[in-house]
Amino acid sequence: MDTREAELLGLPYNIRSIVTRSQSWNGVRVDITKAHYDEGEILHPLGYENKTRLSVNLDEVGGITEPRLSRTVPCPVGHKPRYMAFAPAGTALWGYASTLGFCYDATVMFDLEALEERLQHGVSRSNGEAPRLRYAEPRIWTLVNMLVAIPEGDSSYQLYGDSLTAAIFAIAFESRETHRRSGALAPWQLNRVVEYMTRRLPRQVELQELASLVNLSQWHFARAFKASTGMSPYQWQLDARLKEARNLLLATDMTIEDIAIATGFSDHMHLIRQFRSKTGMPPAAWRRMHKS
Secondary structure, three states, rough: OOOOOHHHHHOOOOOOEEEEEEOOOEEEEEEEEEEEEEEEEEEEEEOOOOOOEEEEEEEEEEEOOOOEEEEEEEOOOOOOOOOOEEOOOOOOOOEOOOOOOOEEEEEEEEEEEHHHHHHHHOHHHHHHHEEEEEEEEEHHHHHHHHHHHOOOOOHHHHHHHHHHHHHHHHHHHOOOOOOOOOOOOOHHHHHHHHHHHHHHOOOOOOHHHHHHHOOOOOHHHHHHHHHHHHOOOHHHHHHHHHHHHHHHHHHHHHHHHHHHHHOOOEEEEEHHHHHHHHHHOOOOOOOHHHHH
């Protein structure tokens, strides 16, 4: 198991318990770690040294964490909330704290060459050549928080996860040439994408599928689609699935469980949560109110 849990569990770093779960979208791997610590000084490797990675501090309790390039050299950058630390492949990162009770963080790992080819998005190589400690990028911190909230193993969030990881990659390695405001899709482009998504409901689609229909990178496609519709591709897909669920509630006697399966939700509770968020009431109550 190539995770920090496997690297550190049972080793003498004052770690009482550590749990890591991994997810992957667009070829970007994200390891989410929750660790509880015993009293005393903490100093341990952050792991994944052979990966180009971004360590994102999501929460810390009972102390302040400090990323280091060497176990013996303190971080030269002062602490700041919601900080991140970037390290290219081959660069070690250490975590230090004089006291700490709990730490919650995410490590985002990139294969730059594969991602640049897959996402068709130019990157600034200089952004990936040197480590950066305790730097803040609110856009990435927010996107990573949205990413780690995705339920583990739920394929209905595929398009959502693809969109978030494409945005994280583009922001982390953006260059002046590629950091431009995207315009809206041309009418023919929007029609092609909407028809494609509609035909494939409730099947999940990947962001790469949609972007390739109109010969755009995933990053520029996602921005252009939102400029055209006011919604992200995931939000559009979710809205279409909820419309179909409402249609089935009115036109059939299918159970909520069967409607959830028919419209691409992971289970009936997922449908109920999303339906309530959209309409203000659960599907059964909506059906009683609207069905003649």
